[in-house]
Amino acid sequence: MAKLIALYKTPTDPAAFDDYYFNRHLPLARGIAGLTGYEVSRGPVASPLGASPYHMVATLSFASMDVLQTALASPTGQAAAADLANFATGGVELLVFDDEAV
Template identity: 55%
Template structure:
């Protein structure tokens, strides 16, 4: 299995971010070819030392990194990636990696 973890930094307007993310971005991202599961954080995000400067964490599950790369090369992936500029004004980081159960 592989994961794409998306870290959304604190936006200027959290309520506007949340509305847009749920009504527009999630439906776009759920069209990604090969997407197996889509999870988002609920509530505040913190570190062992206290509050983090993150507003939301999204974890998207795929079968492989190649599937993630293929998904973002697709028209649906281009639409989802292009949409980030419409609401993620606080900044966003994307990480993709394989996983193994231990």
């Protein structure tokens, strides 16, 4: 299985971020072909030492890295990536990797 993790830094307007994310970005991103799972963090994102610079973490799952890369290159994947500029005012870090249960 492969994952894409989106680490959204604290935006300038958290309420506007949440509204846009859940009402516009999420429906777009859920349409990415090959997506098998989509999870978002709930509540504050903290570190073991307390506060963090992150507002939200999204985890998208795909069957393999090949499927993930094809999905990101698709028109819907490209539209979702381009949409980040419309609401992620604090910035976003994207990480992709294969995972395995241990």
